[in-house]
Amino acid sequence: MPSYTAPIRDMQFVLNEVLNVAASDVPGYGDLEPEFTSAVLEEAGKIARDVLAPLNASGDAEGCRLENGVVYTPKGYKDAFAAMKEGGWNGLDLPEEYGGQNMPYLLGTAVGEIFVSANMAFNMYQGLTHGAISAILAHGTEAQKETYLPKMVALDWTGTMNLTEPHCGTDLGLLRTRAEPQPDGSYSITGQKIFISAGDHDLSENVIHLVLAKAPGGGEGTKGISLFIVPKFLVTEDGSLGARNAVSVGKIEEKMGIHGNATCVMNYDGATGYLLGDLHKGMRNMFTMMNEARLGVGLQGYAQGAAAYQNAVAYAKDRLQGRAVTGAENPSGPADPLIVHPDIRRNLMDQKSFVEGARAFTFWGASLIDRAHRSGDAAAEGLVSLLTPVIKGFLTDKGFETAVNAQQVYGGHGYIEEWGMSQFARDARITMIYEGANGVQALDLVGRKLAQDGGKHVIAFFEMVKGFIKENEDDAALKKGFLDPLKAASKDLQAAGMFFMQNGMKNPNAALAGSYDFMHLFGHVCLGLMWARSARAATAALVNGADDRAFYETKLATGRYYMARQLPMTATHLARIQSGADLVMALPAEAF
Structure with missing residues (x-):
């Protein structure tokens, strides 16, 4: 079974020597002294190694299941989720007023790589929650923030994003989900959404869905789309959970990878929803979180490659096959280890040079997001907006390629499930598709961002x-x-x-x-x-x-x-x- 060790030395090199974070004028970066960041990353690495990584293969094999309307996650996920809650990891870079620790997004990004490399499918439950929190922070009313954010930051409640429908993926102007205004100011949400990651599960008390829908008077296309908060369980005035909302899981998708994450078809049958942000400005509101979300997917791409690379190196050093052309390097054994052969070295160097370069690129992108948000730097905002489709598209394409290259080092064993290498390739594959397929990223880059x-x-x-x-x-x-x-x-x-x-x-x-x-x-x-x-x-x-x-x-x-x-x-x-x-x-x- 594959193993994982957090690359803390390399992360510290990027943070402290390439980016020199502690000397930055970005508010909060003065706290990122090497001793502090090392302690945080070491603790995250322990959880990744001891809790998350051991569940990666078993969660992939077991998957999620839907029984009598209830979604069950793989064995061990509940205990792992409790460990994430207890450590406060979801709130690392979120505001203190809602229970977070207000650390820079950059530090959250570094921790995120560790968790994603250890178990991508599991980490998506909190990752989607983090994205939903960001949207509510940016566009919610004070009452909405007070109602939802403390519970979501603490992972008592989780969150999702509901965009895609059976007949429309990228072209959201075609969506059919409707929002009808109600006398009490809420909306009745009716429609079906597909491909909803972490759409439902048994890990949290409530799931807070952010749903794109069309309300009357908005016109055709994307201009008529609004964004709504639709909780699985309605929240009463005192903050406790009330009645079950009219939202249900139609089925769990059978997928190529990320089996441990429940990718759901969600049915809204007159569910109660609450407008998030301005009416008919749903696309604009959703896109305020896209730089963060797409950087996170770019991270997923190279993080899967990084985990696969670690295991490929170990295998190449251990597996005896053939003799070095320049003379035996393991003369006491029946053959030399794979790593002596130039083509294996080429393969591993391709992987290593990409992963380490991608890590530096992603951390730099995260630092630009911090500079934009914490310092109000418009130039940083513009630059990271330009680079976001590159981070998402290039790093996921090459991350998948890296996972496949790592699998190749194993030869035939890489194709056998018990060695675990195919999971890295299968899990990495989705990163090229979701949060905007990479062809769309390229069109966005050339058609809009340039x-x-x-x-x-x-x-x-x-x-x-x-x-x-x-x-x-x-x-x-x-x-x-x-x-x-x-x-x-x-x-x-x-x-x-x-x-x-x-x-x-x-x-x-x-x-x-x-x-x-x-x-x-x-x-x-x-x-x-x-x-x-x-x-x-x-x-x-x-x-x-x-x-x-x-x-x-x-x-x-x-x-x-x-x-x-x-x-x-x-x-x-x-x-x-x-x-x-x-x-x-x-x-x-x-x-x-």
Whole structure:
């Protein structure tokens, strides 16, 4: 059975040496001293190792079940959920006034990676709750906040997001769920929602659904959509639970992965709902939490890859197969371990260089969210908005690829369920689809985010890269191994953006046909920037006589690998983009 150990040393490197969080002027970051963050991450790592990871395979095998209208989670989940509640983990980065600890979102992100790597399906119950809390915080009335948030922060109650319907996924303008106003100011919600993660379960006393529905007078399409709070059990004036609301589970979906999470069809049959935010502004209200939600899914993608990578390394060191071409390295044994073979090394280096670069990229994105929310920094808000589809799309595509590559190290055993590697690939696969399929992320990036605010955010990104290169170009080793490749990749990204500007207006297909390649091109540049920043920090540590020299030398070697073996993919993506739309759109629909 796979195991998991939290990568605390690498997380601390990113937090303290790459991002230098304790020296940041973001409110609350002064508390993120290495001793404090280490203590938090160590404790999260213990829970992940001892409580969550042992339930990952068993929860996958058992799954959830629906019996007589009641959803039951896998064996052990209730005790694990109680441990999460007792530790106050859900409230780590939530406001103190509702029972949280008010730590930065960045620290919550680091802890989130640990929990997701250990057991993604389980962590979704609290992850969805965190997202629902964010929406109520942003748009709820004071009465709604007082009613729902303390219980949700404490995980006495959990939360969901209800968007998708059988006939509409991304195109929410087609949704049919209706909200009819009632004399008491509430609404009667009628309709069906599908693919609702953590839609119902036996872990909490109540489930607070956030439901998109159309109320009268809003018009057609997305302009008529509003957002509603629809509790499983109605809440009385004194805060206690009242009658069961008219919401039920139609079935639990049978899925490729995340079996331990109850993905439900939810039926609303005149259920009582309460408007959240402004009427007919549901899409806007829902999207205020999208940067956080999509960064969280990007994290899920690379976190599954990270867990799979850990196990692949252990297997490669233990499994004896063949002899090294340069001579036996285990002469007393019948064969050498897999890890001596160059192609296995290549595979593992692909995994390692992606996971560590993705971790730095995601933590940086989380720090931008903190800067935007805690400091009111509009530039940070604009930059993270630009980067969000890249974080979500690129990291989940590559995270799934990493999980598959880790499975490949096992050979035939990777295909056998008892070894557990297929679960990482199956669980990672959903991250490319939900919270906006990755093709939609690419369209959002090219169709909306590049031109947002007159293009000033992508210009700011290019200036940031250019400034970093200029600031560090006197370091010869950094220049050759990191800055020169980053400069070339950044030029490819700029050339792709220029192609869209020159061709996109007269032929929109020319831009959209290249959008997916652009998302990956952008992702590689972002990881290249992260590796260059990491290399600068590692070099400084070595110059200053760091005791842990092996860690920093390994970091530099891993970074050089990414810059030389992965970053050049930007040229391939640029060539595809510049081929235009004609080849993509050449065949009529009937020719397929």
